Amino acid sequence: MGVSRRKNRVWRNTAGGLKREIREELASEISVGELIDTVEFDYPTFHLSMDCFWCQLIRGNLELLEAAEARWLTKETLKSVDWLPADSGLIEKIEKALALLPS
Secondary structure, eight states: OEEEOEETTEEOOSHHHHHHHHHHHHSOEEEEEEEEEEEEEEOSSOEEEEEEEEEEEEESOOOOSSOSOOOOOOTTTGGGSOOOGGGHHHHHHHHHHHHTSOO
16 A cells, blocks of 8 residues: 655655655655545644555565654454554555455
8 A cells, every 4th residue: 555645745646756755765666556545634733634545566675764663464464553543444445455355
């Protein structure tokens, strides 16, 4: 899954912007697929608007250049994470889509 987000008050919600983010922050190349969902959520100090896409890793090993931690999740381990409130609807959609895949 890939996520486009607002950075420095400029929206990067195109496939090209998401590819650029992954290249800059994870030293990897992806192909961007269909939109999963647009998450809109009001936190106490800001409003989150986040477009989430299905993505496929084309090249690289998802090297963490900007993040402190990451891990791969399977459909069986998807609920092992303490997701933020904004993520709950998105995770449900991902879980339903993954349930349709063969084991």
